[in-house]
Amino acid sequence: MANARVTHEDGRVAEANSTAIGTTPGQVGIIGGGMAGLTAALRLAQAGHAVTLWERGQRLGGQAAAFPVAGTYLELFYHHLFQSDEAITALAAEVGVGDNLVWLPSNVGYFSEGKIWPLNGALDLLKLGFIPLHDRVRLGLVTAYLQRVRKWERFEHVTADRWLRRALGQNAYDKTLGAQLKAKFGSYYDQVAMVWFWGKIWLRTTSRRSPLDQEKLGYFRGSFNVIIDALAEACRAAGVDIVTGSGPSEVRVAAGGGVELVFDDRVERRDTVIATVPSSVFLRLAPSITGAYRDTLSKLTYEAAAVAILQMDRPLTDIYWLNIADPDIPFTGVIEHTNFVGPEHYGGSHFLYLSKYMEPDHPYFALSDEDLVAEYLPFLKRINPDFDESWVKRWWVFRERAAQPIVMLDHRKSIPAHQTPIPGLYLANTTQIYPEDRGTNYSVRLGNDIAKIVRDDQAAGRPWPTPAT
Ligand SMILES: Cc1cc2nc3c(=O)[nH]c(=O)nc-3n(C[C@H](O)[C@H](O)[C@H](O)COP(=O)(O)OP(=O)(O)OC[C@H]3O[C@@H](n4cnc5c(N)ncnc54)[C@H](O)[C@@H]3O)c2cc1C
Structure with missing residues (x-):
């Protein structure tokens, strides 16, 4: 067995085992059982690799996972698909749950100046009475322009911030899209690149046939767990060993070649390891990585999210997705799931999410669940004056630290390479999704892509170079 010495651009040297070179399917470890990890596991197992997937949590699905409620399942964080989400639609068909994916009309609104303004198309834009008519027309023209840009x-x-402020004028910007940017990105609102905003408009455009048509969004009957479970089943059928409730605390170069994974009670070795965890988690997992790659990852920032789910005996509004543009209200979105997928699917109960994105050091992120809900509830009366806390039968709070990567100027130059400085160790996470915004569809695409990259690298003898003779 010949060992190759690999010299990286940053000067580090690693030993690599040449038996890993070539097209022989190797042993692959995948860290993370979200959509990206599960998809990559399926593809590599289908290609003949021996794959182990570790998910630290007890449930699979990562940010898209659902938990049991009302005799069925509901996502920890509200989820839907857009009609342009082709990768996940194809995967759903492949794993046998294409028929569970239904396309339902969405119903969007905007809460401003104490009133809900429906926002379901070009005509609604012209009725936004909290800005003057000329601003409404300008907003409509800017939106139409962005929908056409490719x-x-x-x-x-x-x-x-700069582009929209100029295009809309200060007043319209502050009261509409500027308020939304602030709601999503907090103190980072003026650093987010316009390409992120364009991506959002483009996604919504492709969920309508024409600007006058009603938008349709996708949902898996029975929750996103339906595709997660079917995908996990397909993985197992292809031979993947899925281990939940377990994950490595460190990954490092293995002395004899490949990658070593350090668990609480043991060390394992794989030829190839794919980490699908957020960049901040990856930095902790791979302390031996230094230099330029660490610097790139350290600069990537995420917004966190804290979401309260209320189970109620009646609806709060008739809107599915209500953007809140009132700076006094502590949450920034009310996503009334049962105005999208009817309460008849939940034993007659109504479910709504009170959502807020924030910096991970925001005081709300550390509040107890009880205090967070107590902080949120009184403001529901502003949205529906009849609201009474007795309507709420149960509630839950879920938090996610790496909820939304922040796409700053020239993000493309800040995207970390999938191949990390440790030979055989790959990174595939939401910061590498670009120019589209992160989402389950793009994590499926990422899983497909990273599996192909691993196979191409193997076929070409990378990341282990041909050993010197
Ligand atoms: C509030 C909110 C709303 C959203 N709404 C939508 C939506 O409407 N539509 C949509 O398509 N997408 C939505 N998304 C985004 C979507 O859920 C994610 O982009 C996608 O699920 C990410 O999948 P992933 O596999 O890339 O990462 P993740 O889901 O983050 O998976 C990574 C996994 O790695 C695991 N892990 C971490 N460390 C370790 C370790 N040491 N060992 C083992 N495992 C480890 C984690 O537990 C996690 O399960 C939303 C996200 C949030 C937060």
Whole structure:
């Protein structure tokens, strides 16, 4: 068995086992059982690799996972698909749950100046009475323009704040899209690249046939667990060993070649390891990685999210997705799931999410669940004056630290390579999704892509170079 010495650009040297070279299917470890990890596991197992997937949590699905409620399942964080989400739609068909994916009309609104303004198309834009008519027309024209732009590269070098403020004028910007940017990105609102905002508009555009049509969004009957379970089943059928409630605390170069994974009670070795965890988690997992790669990862920032789910005996509004543009209200979105997927699917109960994105050091992120709900509930009366806390029968709070990667100017240059400085160790996470915004569809695409990259690298003898003779 010949060992190769690999010298990296940053000067580090690693030993690599040449038996891992070539097209022989090797042993692959995958860290993380979200959509990206499960998809990559399926593809590599289908290609003949011996795959083990470790998920630290007890349930699979990562950010898209659902928990049991009302005799069925509901996502910890609200989820739907857009009609452009082709990768996950194809995967659903492949794993046998294509028929569970239904396309339902969405119903969007905007809460401003004490009133709900429906926002389901171009005509609704013209009725937004909290800005003057000329601002409404301008908002409509800017939206129509963004819906038509395909060359997004021009939006990489300008912030959304700057571009939209100019395009809309100060007043319209502050009361509409500027308020939304602040709601989503907090103190980072003026650093987000316009390309991120363009991606959002484009996704919504492709969920309608024409601007006058009603938008349709996708949902898996029975929750996103339906595709997660079917995908996990397909993985197992292809030979993947899925281990939940377990994950490594460190990954490092293995002395004899490959990658070593350090668990609480043991050390394992794989030829190839794919980490699908957020960049901040990856930095802790791989302390031996230093230099430029660590610097790149350290600069990537995420917004966190804290979401309260209320189970109620009646609806709060008739809107599915209500953006809150009232700075006094502590949450920034009311997503009334049962106005999208009817309460008849939940034994007659109504479910709504009170959502807020925030910096991970925001005081709300550390509040107890009880205090967070107590903080949120009184404000529901502003949205529906009849609201009474007795309507709420149960509630839950879920938090996610790496909820939304922040796409800053020229993000493309900050995207970390999938191949990390440790030979055989790959990174595949939501910061590498670009120019589209993160989402389950793109994590499926990422899983497909990373599996192909691993196979191509193997076929070409990378990341282990041909040993010197
Ligand atoms: C509030 C909110 C709303 C959203 N809404 C939508 C939506 O409407 N539509 C949509 O398509 N997407 C939505 N998303 C985004 C979508 O859920 C994610 O982009 C996608 O699920 C990410 O999948 P992933 O596999 O890339 O990462 P993750 O889901 O983050 O999976 C990573 C996994 O790695 C595990 N892990 C971490 N460390 C270790 C370790 N040491 N060992 C083992 N495992 C480890 C984690 O537990 C996790 O399960 C939303 C996300 C949030 C937070």
